[in-house]
Amino acid sequence: MSGSRDPADGPRHPTAPSDGELTRRLRKGFGSGTADESVCDLLYRRHRRAALAYARTCCRTPQDAEDLVSEAFARTLQAVRSGAGPQGPWRAYLLAVVRHTAMQWSDGDGMTLLTADFDTWCQQAAAGGDPQRRLLAGEDRRLLARSFRALPARWRAVLWHTLVEEDSPHEVAALLGITPSAVTSLAFRAREGLREAYLLAHLDTAAEGRCGHYGHMLGSAVRRGGRARQPRGLARHLAGCEACSRAYEELLDLNSTMRGAVAAAV
Helix, strand or coil: CCCCCCCCCCCCCCCCCHHHHHHHHHHHHHCCCCCHHHHHHHHHHHHHHHHHHHHHHHHHCHHHHHHHHHHHHHHHHHHHHHCCCCCCCCCCHHHHHHHHHHHHHHHCCCCCCCCCCHHHHHHHHCCCCCCHHHHCCHHHHHHHHHHCCCCCCCCCCHHHHHCCCCCCCCHHHHHHEECCCCCCCCHHHHHHHHHHHHHHHHHHHHHCHHHHHHHHHHHHHHCCCCCCHHHHHHHHHHHHHHHHHHHHHHHHHHHHHHHHHHHHHC
16 A cells, blocks of 8 residues: 555644553553553543443343443453453444443343344344344445455544544544544545555456556546546446446545445444
């Protein structure tokens, strides 16, 4: 990829430690027996709203959702204590724990009543189906989700928070420990990196040899924006190639496409 992957990705925010920094503090505290409860509280306050919103899609009652979030946080903290758990941003890991815990509770004593949609999801998973894959409608979404997973963790985090959860740069800055302006820059590089990764994945699966020739033009065509600015050869190819035409539309509307594909990828 042409996008640079600076490990720092922008200046650090002086007053907002990132999730990764807070996790390191927790591990150090657990190891010495002096874990700081304020660090746990900060992580809880950062992620409670998103975790509770997701838990409410799993549980029928607000109380069950609250219990589910509390249990998910407890399990995540226990994972950190044991040396596992999230290494950087917490959000995706925590939401996965919420989902897995809800599924386990559904197989238990039945105390937690699941929503009809989540109950169906669990039944499909238990039957050996792949409900996550059903959320990725079509090969294009699967390629985009796979491309997202291949990105650096910091890029995945900023794309999740800015596109899926639509957090403001100031909110994301607090989560990642960088300045709001650095968030904007990081998000731009992450989107460009995802476009390039998706385009390469598309070309790898292209059925026709000529797709490779015109496929490399798609990225620059998307940056210019609009079909009126397409080279004539590319325009003719898109008119006759359904696969490249779909890829081009996905790239043009990357933000809305990603909200579905990235959420399912996580």
